[in-house]
Amino acid sequence: MNHIVVIGFMGSGKTRVGKRLSSDLGLTFVDVDKVIVRKMNMSVKEIFQRFGEPYYRALETMTVKALIEDKEKKVISLGAGLPVQEQNEKYIKQLGTVVYLKGSAETFRKRLEGNNNPLLEGDNQEEKIKKLLKQRDPIYHKFADIEVVTGVKPFEELIKEIESKLP
């Protein structure tokens, strides 16, 4: 399918950018985390706590597979950890045009203050963000058809840049 797929680290703006692209382009917006939360009627944190991370990852893969079969073109934001799971590699490529919102650990640290994500729980959020970003950035880069940097220019300009690069 030829969806528009927004990827990037936690706080990179996948939801905000995805929603805006969908309204500009007249397409439905789908946030994979939200699809799962709705289906399970539980927060991401609760799913991690009750069933464990591998279970959440399996739900992500199921959701992506269903979206590949969805014939209505959409803007889709993927969970930040989804592209990192090897089992999803072949599916992401089948989803559509991938837009990577790249950014610095400092940008994400500021945006993620008070965030409830299970992977950033506890002390030293800054170190956790740096370590995860270092590991994940090359993976996001590998999937990107379009790569833009978030946190350096105003939101409106970022949207214009992405829209000018879309096929």
Ligand SMILES: Nc1ncnc2c1ncn2[C@@H]1O[C@H](COP(=O)(O)OP(=O)(O)OP(=O)(O)O)[C@@H](O)[C@H]1O
């Ligand atoms: N280009 C931008 N400039 C400034 N702030 C932004 C920009 N994009 C997003 N933000 C802000 O950063 C925060 C995180 O954005 P958003 O929730 O869209 O990120 P996300 O990638 O969906 O995060 P998550 O992985 O946690 O779902 C929000 O407060 C949002 O308004």
Ligand SMILES: O=C(O)C1=C[C@@H](O)[C@@H](O)[C@H](O)C1
């Ligand atoms: O970065 C991650 O691995 C995650 C990000 C969130 O969007 C959720 O998908 C979940 O908390 C895992």
Ligand SMILES: [Mg+2]
């Ligand atoms: Mg989001």
